[in-house]
Amino acid sequence: EAQVTQNPRYLITVTGKKLTVTCSQNMNHEYMSWYRQDPGLGLRQIYYSMNVEVTDKGDVPEGYKVSRKEKRNFPLILESPSPNQTSLYFCASSKQGWGGYTFGSGTRLTVV
Amino acid sequence: AQSVTQLDSQVPVFEEAPVELRCNYSSSVSVYLFWYVQYPNQGLQLLLKYLSGSTLVKGINGFEAEFNKSQTSFHLRKPSVHISDTAEYFCAPGPYSGAGSYQLTFGKGTKLSVIP
Numbered sequence: 001e002a003q004v005t006q007n008p009r010y011l012i013t014v015t016g017k018k019l020t021v022t023c024s025q026n027m028n029h030e031y032m033s034w035y036r037q038d039p040g041l042g043l044r045q046i047y048y049s050m051n052v053e054v055t056d057k058g059d060v061p062e063g064y065k066v067s068r069k070e071k072r073n074f075p076l077i078l079e080s081p082s083p084n085q086t087s088l089y090f091c092a093s094s095k096q097g098w099g100g101y102t103f104g105s106g107t108r109l110t111v112v
Numbered sequence: 113a114q115s116v117t118q119l120d121s122q123v124p125v126f127e128e129a130p131v132e133l134r135c136n137y138s139s140s141v142s143v144y145l146f147w148y149v150q151y152p153n154q155g156l157q158l159l160l161k162y163l164s165g166s167t168l169v170k171g172i173n174g175f176e177a178e179f180n181k182s183q184t185s186f187h188l189r190k191p192s193v194h195i196s197d198t199a200e201y202f203c204a205p206g207p208y209s210g211a212g213s214y215q216l217t218f219g220k221g222t223k224l225s226v227i228p
Contacts, residue, residue: 035218042202042220090155100146101216103155
């Protein structure tokens with residue numbers, strides 16, 4: 001089944017403890033992206049990647065890192081999480097040609 | 113660059129009534145247009161898309177949307193809603209600039225509540 005898989009689905013962590021949210025797609029998509037969703041603010045893009053080893057900042061990149069060493073994987077790294085990073089995170093991928101995005105099921109992160 | 117406005121943050125509607133969710137966008141280039149739906153506690157799912165051709169596009173679950181270039185709108189409609197349509201709906205324009213451009217800009221969402 002064609003899909004974007006995020007792990008974990010739920011995560012509670014403490015301020016300052018490094019964490020990684022994984023994202024993997026099995027559709028050979030070139031493009032991958034991370035969004036955070038907050039009430040009243042909709043989806044805001046954190047980082048995106050046009051292809052392997054090509055990444056760029058979105059609208060809210062502060063406090064996040066990404067890497068794209070393989071085409072299928074696009075992990076989101078929080079080096080020192082803070083409570084304002086408590087949010088619902090989505091990974092998405094797309095193939096060149098604009099079929100639209102395929103989204104993962106989301107990761108609900110709580111930083112205490 | 114483009115921006116998108118979803119004119120209603122919440123829309124309550126009675127079951128079997130028609131509904132229209134409004135979306136306006138601004139862009140300096142031609143766009144592709146998408147509507148996504150997010151059911152409670154789930155990820156976003158593509159509802160329908162306009163890439164080219166007929167300005168009236170049909171999507172899943174009986175939804176349709178009409179692209180109006182002169183009014184820069186892409187309103188979503190359904191003639192008769194069901195309880196299961198209760199969800200949040202996101203409009204998303206993306207620039208048409210050939211291969212290599214994938215950026216979608218998402219609206220802030222419209223929460224549709226269907227009342228029995």
